[in-house]
Amino acid sequence: MALEHAILVSLAEKASTGYDLARRFDKSIGQFWTATHQQIYKVLARMEGSGWVVATHVAQDGRPDKKLYDLTEDGRAELRTWIAQPAEPEAARSDLAVKVRGAAFGDPKAVAAEVRRHRAIHQERLDFYLANEKREFPDPSALRGHRLHQWLVLRGGINLERGMIDWYDEVIAALTRKGKR
């Protein structure tokens, strides 16, 4: 499983609380791995048990106390080992694609409308990623190390969103063509 390892990567970049991780997963890392805060807390506890991370209790005033997690040497070693291992080629999952395939057994016009809605959502995501790129990586050619890698993953997200939007356009065109359904 990779949530543990996604968390290791995230913590290797910056020691964080579960709450921070959950927000980070909603943004950058979340492009290619999502998790709810419940799942993150659960996994963090297990990781602490495995000795991959240590928690430091931090008292704050005006806010609840927090537990700041950081990698241990074992955690770093585990991350290195995991990165060196081959990954399974991932299988995409898309409800919407299943609905497109089944459109003839429902209402194709409604499916087209739903695709249009998704197009708008992904257009927004794309704009968000593009704005991030401009702000955080104004000069990509100068990047090295983990900043370069972060940028590459962002590029992956941008690429994916663009691809989806293109496909949505194709689907909308085909489903709303005159004379055909």
Place this chain on the structure above:
Amino acid sequence: MALEHAILVSLAEKASTGYDLARRFDKSIGQFWTATHQQIYKVLARMEGSGWVVATHVAQDGRPDKKLYDLTEDGRAELRTWIAQPAEPEAARSDLAVKVRGAAFGDPKAVAAEVRRHRAIHQERLDFYLANEKREFPDPSALRGHRLHQWLVLRGGINLERGMIDWYDEVIAALTRKGKR
């Protein structure tokens, strides 16, 4: 959950056994939804309990008996209802992208090699899809109804694979550029 509905779509196209479905999920439908045979048998049993499908026992000689599943009116209604409902925008999950992001905490050269391996796998998939398209949909402009929808989903798979390959190329180039790592 959508496995049930992916199965409904598949059965709406053609009454099938669990075994057939499992193979179908390895190919066309599997582009956007995968399932193992165990999961399929389990879900089919539940769907039969819900009255969405009925099984007919078919004796064969030389081969084990099989259970041919077909949709009931309830199943068809359920499918229509589900298709009409909005779908959640899907979250991508990619081990490999997480590894790219964490490359600096492991061996970036090894990550590049792994990306190259995935590139080859996806190139193969792309070729497979393109061959399918040529064979099964030689004249896309003439398509209507569920054949059109099947083709659209295949186009989605083709599009996705192309996008991934492009991104892999970008990553490989960046990770193997001289003077940078």
Place this chain on the structure above:
DNA sequence: CGTATCTATGCAACTAGTTGCAGTGCAATC
């Protein structure tokens, strides 16, 4: 002749992930 693969179904035990709920205290909005 023996081994592997295909057709065909399924159980049991497990891991991963989701949903719903709960609590606290501060700051900002209405």
Place this chain on the structure above:
DNA sequence: GATTGCACTGCAACTAGTTGCATAGATACG
């Protein structure tokens, strides 16, 4: 002054999906 939202953590119960195993006759390969 009351409600909403944010920061922060977590439990409990559930659903979905994975892995390993079992069975069994037929055919194909070496």
